[in-house]
Amino acid sequence: MSTVFIAFQTNETSRGIVEAIEEDNPTAVVQEQPAMVKVDVPDSMTIRRSTIEEKLGRRFDLQEMHVHLITLSGHIDESDDEFNLSWKQ
Amino acid sequence: MTMTNDATGTAKKKLGLKERYALMTRGLDWETTYQPMEDVFPYATYEGIKVHDWDKWEDPFRLTMDAYWKYQAEKEQKLYAIMDAFAQNNGHLGLTDARYINALKLFLTGVTPLEYMAHRGFAHVGRQLPGVGARVACQMQSLDELRHAQTQIHSMSNYNKLYDGFHSWRHMHDRVWYLSVPKSFFDDAITAGPFEYMIAIGFSFEYVLTNLLFVPFISGAAYNGDMGAMAFGFSAQSDESRHMTLGLEAIKFMLEQDPDNLPIVQHWIDKWFWRGYRVLTLVAMMLDYMLPKKVMSWKEAWEVYAEQNGGALFADLARYGIRPPLGWQQACDDKDHLSHQAWATFYQYQAAAPFHTWVPSEEDMAWQADKYPDTFDKYYRPRFEQWAQMEAEGNRFNNGTLPLLCQVCQIPMLFTEPGDPTRICYRESEYKGETYHTCSDGCKNIFDHEQEKYIQAWLPVHQIYQGNCFGPDADPTSPDFNPLLEVIKWYGYNVGVDNRPYEGSEDQTNFRAWKQQTTSNAPAAG
Amino acid sequence: MAVKAVKEYVFAPMDTQEKLHGAQLTYIGWIDHLMFCAPFAFPFPPDMPFGAILEAVLPGSFGQHPDFAQIDWSQAEWTKGGRPFHPDPAKSLAENGMRHKDSLTFRIPGLTGIKGTSS
Numbered sequence: 001m002s003t004v005f006i007a008f009q010t011n012e013t014s015r016g017i018v019e020a021i022e023e024d025n026p027t028a029v030v031q032e033q034p035a036m037v038k039v040d041v042p043d044s045m046t047i048r049r050s051t052i053e054e055k056l057g058r059r060f061d062l063q064e065m066h067v068h069l070i071t072l073s074g075h076i077d078e079s080d081d082e083f084n085l086s087w088k089q
Numbered sequence: 090m091t092m093t094n095d096a097t098g099t100a101k102k103k104l105g106l107k108e109r110y111a112l113m114t115r116g117l118d119w120e121t122t123y124q125p126m127e128d129v130f131p132y133a134t135y136e137g138i139k140v141h142d143w144d145k146w147e148d149p150f151r152l153t154m155d156a157y158w159k160y161q162a163e164k165e166q167k168l169y170a171i172m173d174a175f176a177q178n179n180g181h182l183g184l185t186d187a188r189y190i191n192a193l194k195l196f197l198t199g200v201t202p203l204e205y206m207a208h209r210g211f212a213h214v215g216r217q218l219p220g221v222g223a224r225v226a227c228q229m230q231s232l233d234e235l236r237h238a239q240t241q242i243h244s245m246s247n248y249n250k251l252y253d254g255f256h257s258w259r260h261m262h263d264r265v266w267y268l269s270v271p272k273s274f275f276d277d278a279i280t281a282g283p284f285e286y287m288i289a290i291g292f293s294f295e296y297v298l299t300n301l302l303f304v305p306f307i308s309g310a311a312y313n314g315d316m317g318a319m320a321f322g323f324s325a326q327s328d329e330s331r332h333m334t335l336g337l338e339a340i341k342f343m344l345e346q347d348p349d350n351l352p353i354v355q356h357w358i359d360k361w362f363w364r365g366y367r368v369l370t371l372v373a374m375m376l377d378y379m380l381p382k383k384v385m386s387w388k389e390a391w392e393v394y395a396e397q398n399g400g401a402l403f404a405d406l407a408r409y410g411i412r413p414p415l416g417w418q419q420a421c422d423d424k425d426h427l428s429h430q431a432w433a434t435f436y437q438y439q440a441a442a443p444f445h446t447w448v449p450s451e452e453d454m455a456w457q458a459d460k461y462p463d464t465f466d467k468y469y470r471p472r473f474e475q476w477a478q479m480e481a482e483g484n485r486f487n488n489g490t491l492p493l494l495c496q497v498c499q500i501p502m503l504f505t506e507p508g509d510p511t512r513i514c515y516r517e518s519e520y521k522g523e524t525y526h527t528c529s530d531g532c533k534n535i536f537d538h539e540q541e542k543y544i545q546a547w548l549p550v551h552q553i554y555q556g557n558c559f560g561p562d563a564d565p566t567s568p569d570f571n572p573l574l575e576v577i578k579w580y581g582y583n584v585g586v587d588n589r590p591y592e593g594s595e596d597q598t599n600f601r602a603w604k605q606q607t608t609s610n611a612p613a614a615g
Numbered sequence: 616m617a618v619k620a621v622k623e624y625v626f627a628p629m630d631t632q633e634k635l636h637g638a639q640l641t642y643i644g645w646i647d648h649l650m651f652c653a654p655f656a657f658p659f660p661p662d663m664p665f666g667a668i669l670e671a672v673l674p675g676s677f678g679q680h681p682d683f684a685q686i687d688w689s690q691a692e693w694t695k696g697g698r699p700f701h702p703d704p705a706k707s708l709a710e711n712g713m714r715h716k717d718s719l720t721f722r723i724p725g726l727t728g729i730k731g732t733s734s
Contacts, residue, residue: 551656
């Protein structure tokens with residue numbers, strides 16, 4: 001089994017993003033490190049715009065994640081509504 | 090007069106991400122008519138990579154140029170707000186300890202010039218790859234890398250006002266012995282063809298290795314109170330996510346285009362994993378020895394970002410016939426040794442390094458022993474205790490003889506045999522009647538595959554002995570000529586200030602005095 | 616193997632002996648003494664006697680190690696290019712068969728570094 005991950009700078013927007021990821025990915029493991037937060041999920045991760053908008057209470061363009069992102073791993077598939085990370089093996 | 094959508098109030102349906110990406114990256118180029126295409130793209134085929142359909146190239150982020158500018162501008166505004174606040178509030182006095190600043194000196198001299206070279210490299214490759222999707226992605230990366238170089242210089246210029254060793258980083262990068270390691274790495278990549286460069290930098294370095302530099306070290310910068318480095322580091326790494334994705338797309342694209350590409354790509358992965366891994370020797374020691382408050386050990390970082398993440402990556406690429414790079418297992422085995430061997434080297438060559446070194450404190454050695462239970466006490470603690478004792482006796486260990494360097498990675502031959510940390514690893518090759526020395530099977534394989542390239546290596550030790558590393562005012566015929574002192578002057582060091590032990594340095598004294606002033610109105614003592 | 620290139624790719628090596636003003640490079644490492652992080656590189660005149668390395672050069676390079684004072688050079692076990700080597704101290708480097716960029720190691724039986732840890 002492989003793990004995909006994504007990491008963000010610790011800030012108010014990423015707090016909402018991480019809450020959304022936890023809600024949409026029940027197997028997510030969140031690790032707080034100095035100034036950053038890293039989320040690991042086995043095999044694949046889905047990030048939904050609608051869930052983030054619910055958490056932040058405002059409209060959100062998934063490409064806004066670029067501003068807060070630190071790093072990630074896995075193949076990306078991105079649309080206007082979802083951002084997916086996965087390994088294909 | 091044409092009615093606009095806005096005027097009529099009937100908004101046109103907004104384009105989806107995939108449509109926007111297609112419109113902004115396709116049909117932007119053309120078949121030339123008055124010059125043959127192979128003259129316009131002269132480097133497109135000589136490496137042997139076969140491409141049948143460039144339209145199969147897809148950037149998974151689907152980032153278009155307009156969105157790129159928008160988000161990059163936001164990142165810059167955030168970054169400069171933090172850097173300004175840090176400078177305005179004397180943020181350097183919030184550092185855990187001035188020892189930390191030495192990691193920044195290493196970063197500025199060793200990493201920042203590579204960012205600039207990456208900018209040039211991606212501009213060049215973006216020009217030479219015949220596919221427009223790849224060209225757009227390379228253009229963005231080229232701009233990113235320029236931004237990284239500039240923001241790092243800006244951020245660290247604040248330290249240059251107050252601390253030693255930051256003044257001649259660009260000059261040093263082209264001259265100083267250990268900086269030939271990162272310099273030669275990038276020179277090697279940029280003088281390869283465009284496809285090899287994509288595997289070298291885009292895939293091997295960005296995907297497999299940069300997390301190790303920018304994630305734990307920068308998190309460590311934050312942990313030690315350096316908001317400036319944290320800001321530029323995370324801002325740079327946010328671009329790296331895109332770069333990693335480009336590197337992964339590049340490798341998938343090459344492998345899917347033609348089965349003949351597989352052995353070429355595999356060899357490049359073998360070569361560039363090892364080249365990049367050797368450069369990271371510096372990062373290993375930054376994590377374990379140069380951060381006063383430590384975030385994670387090199388070994389832990391390696392396990393998360395190389396073994397776990399790289400393992401998942403190579404398991405995924407196995408469907409194309411790709412195997413993990415040669416040297417992968419050795420790199421995993423060496424995680425218990427790398428940082429200790431590296432720091433011991435800089436400690437003993439202190440006089441030749443423009444940053445300060447020290448023997449780890451008893452508390453730090455206890456941390457090392459805890460993180461490295463199989464190796465630290467057994468192999469490395471005795472060395473450091475010996476040096477602590479010599480310092481106490483007023484006889485600090487200074488190694489004054491130049492070392493043998495590896496012909497490929499250019500690091501002193503300090504690495505030990507796989508499985509035997511008590512023996513230096515020696516490898517030798519013969520080529521056209523000359524002998525060449527390498528530090529490992531990895532570097533020997535690289536040499537043996539392209540001897541004609543590596544016989545041109547500008548090895549600092551050999552250059553010194555050839556007399557090429559003295560300033561114009563040096564007089565080798567003078568009776569009191571001191572060659573090593575002349576070399577250090579030629580490097581641009583402030584001799585006796587930059588290249589001395591931390592204990593008793595200006596950095597140490599000033600930091601202490603300035604810290605005292607933060608809670609007192611009395612003038613600083615001394 | 617050949618470097619892939621767009622035209623003929625042939626270059627002169629950077630470190631041939633004639634660039635060293637008559638000297639030849641010799642590399643020397645002391646087995647079981649990793650307090651010295653890497654083998655040393657020296658430019659030596661080929662007509663220098665091997666014994667001069669022991670008397671005039673190595674004390675300056677290895678002398679700070681507590682084991683150094685105990686060395687009995689008659690006990691030294693040398694290698695050159697990884698193979699056993701029996702240099703005659705009275706003969707020159709050239710007469711001892713040493714070539715430009717040869718790599719030597721020596722081991723002194725009984726001397727195994729700080730606290731016997733090969734440091």
